[in-house]
Amino acid sequence: MDYHFQWRPVLHSLPDMLWGALVTIEIAGLAMLLGTIFAVFLALGKRSGEKYLAWPADVWIETARNTPALFQIYMLYFGLGSVGLQFSSYAALLLGITFNNAGYLAETFRGGFSAVPETQTRAARSLGMGAAQTMWHIVIPQMLRAVFHAMTNQMVWSILMSSLGIIVGLTTDLTGVTQKLNVVTYRTFEYFFVAACLYYIISKTFTLSARIVAWRLFRY
Amino acid sequence: MIRIENVHKQFGALHVLNGVDLTVQKGEVLSMIGGSGSGKSTMLMCINGLEGIQQGRITVDGVEVHSKNTDLNKLRRRIGIVFQQWNAFPHLTVLENVTLAPRKVLGKSKEEAETIAIEQLSHVGLREKLSVFPSRLSGGQQQRMAIARALAMSPDYMLFDEVTSALDPQLVGEVLDTLRMLSKEGMTMIVVTHEMRFAREVSDRIAFFYKGQIHEIGKPHQLFDNPVKEETASFVRSVL
Ligand SMILES: Nc1ncnc2c1ncn2[C@@H]1O[C@H](COP(=O)(O)OP(=O)(O)O)[C@@H](O)[C@H]1O
Ligand SMILES: [Mg+2]
Numbered sequence: 001m002d003y004h005f006q007w008r009p010v011l012h013s014l015p016d017m018l019w020g021a022l023v024t025i026e027i028a029g030l031a032m033l034l035g036t037i038f039a040v041f042l043a044l045g046k047r048s049g050e051k052y053l054a055w056p057a058d059v060w061i062e063t064a065r066n067t068p069a070l071f072q073i074y075m076l077y078f079g080l081g082s083v084g085l086q087f088s089s090y091a092a093l094l095l096g097i098t099f100n101n102a103g104y105l106a107e108t109f110r111g112g113f114s115a116v117p118e119t120q121t122r123a124a125r126s127l128g129m130g131a132a133q134t135m136w137h138i139v140i141p142q143m144l145r146a147v148f149h150a151m152t153n154q155m156v157w158s159i160l161m162s163s164l165g166i167i168v169g170l171t172t173d174l175t176g177v178t179q180k181l182n183v184v185t186y187r188t189f190e191y192f193f194v195a196a197c198l199y200y201i202i203s204k205t206f207t208l209s210a211r212i213v214a215w216r217l218f219r220y
Numbered sequence: 221m222i223r224i225e226n227v228h229k230q231f232g233a234l235h236v237l238n239g240v241d242l243t244v245q246k247g248e249v250l251s252m253i254g255g256s257g258s259g260k261s262t263m264l265m266c267i268n269g270l271e272g273i274q275q276g277r278i279t280v281d282g283v284e285v286h287s288k289n290t291d292l293n294k295l296r297r298r299i300g301i302v303f304q305q306w307n308a309f310p311h312l313t314v315l316e317n318v319t320l321a322p323r324k325v326l327g328k329s330k331e332e333a334e335t336i337a338i339e340q341l342s343h344v345g346l347r348e349k350l351s352v353f354p355s356r357l358s359g360g361q362q363q364r365m366a367i368a369r370a371l372a373m374s375p376d377y378m379l380f381d382e383v384t385s386a387l388d389p390q391l392v393g394e395v396l397d398t399l400r401m402l403s404k405e406g407m408t409m410i411v412v413t414h415e416m417r418f419a420r421e422v423s424d425r426i427a428f429f430y431k432g433q434i435h436e437i438g439k440p441h442q443l444f445d446n447p448v449k450e451e452t453a454s455f456v457r458s459v460l
Contacts, residue, residue: 117306119303119305119306119307120306120309122270122303123303123306123307123309123366124309125270125293125296126268126270126296126299126300126301127296127297127320127321127325127369127370127373128293128294128296128297128321128325128373129293129320129321129324129325130293133324133325137320137324138309141311142310142311145311218311219353220310220311220312220353220354220355
């Protein structure tokens, strides 16, 4: 049985797919931002040594890192849905990826904190700098260097994970839009090939920009 | 004037400072010598409040360091300290290392801070290294930068904790020269050091630390040539 490639329908719907790509970038970016914020608290919680902070942080981190992201998103959508807490597909996906990002980034940040020696804080404080100033001007910039690469990887992972929105019925992101077009045209290979290319371009563009930023920021 | 009265400091069960009494006058250069682990570094860190104390009192120009009402960030502006190593902020250039605190702590403008920094860096022979990152400096240059950074805050007191101990022998001289210069300019200094010849030359007085106390204190020739206590004599013999 032979299959005749037909690219014209794909080209026609390219604008729709590009809109979908924007939604993908939006979800991945937001999940990264939120994930980073949660991860800071998780990392601090685990560092604190307080049982009531460290234990929930541990459960979060372990679950996020050792169960499929697909289940994490599923749980948020159907699991919480069955106890009456109904999220939209968009929200479930966003929170699912956020949950996953936070778990991975928390471990990254824990490493980052130890990458800045205590002597740096001591040197800064002895110059009369306050705790917050020391954090902002001395600790965070050095920590950022230590975690930058891992954060870049997580962002790419976040972009790719967002394609899982399809399992909770999301139709607006790149995968969702592609699937919708596929269902009406049956040009499966062509649509998904173009979608894959778009994912590749988004990820690669991000990685390269991050490399340029790193090169500008970390000249030392 | 720095006045230390009956100071006790413990780390858990370990009694590190065991009733230290010491007064350092304005303009004086005091060297602290003593075996490793005798509490010298801890003593310096108590003076600028980086470490707390369990008993006694430390005052700097009448301000009690360990009082709850003391603004330590404010007090520390007047007390410069340079450690044995890892002083440099690696992510900042030499110039930024020195301008950071004057800008953020003293609220100076970038221009003002840079003028001060360049002056201090020239003073320690680093005028040519302003835009270099610390990783490109030798250990001796890093220590001189740390000294310039502390001096940029115009402190009244300078504390030095074995600033040459981590350096290759050929780099020790340039750092000691910087300290010599400061002492000639009348800076009040407490210098923890293992460089006995240097201590003898620049110090007004020398304090011998032993088991968390000042075991003996006196003028350099007294302490080195005619020590009263047996432990002092044996320490001096071991290092000369
Ligand atoms: N933060 C700390 N926690 C526990 N013990 C410490 C700490 N800092 C120093 N000590 C101990 O206190 C003693 C004195 O240390 P230190 O002041 O560094 O001596 P010195 O500078 O004379 O070599 C040592 O036994 C050291 O191990
Ligand atoms: Mg020491």
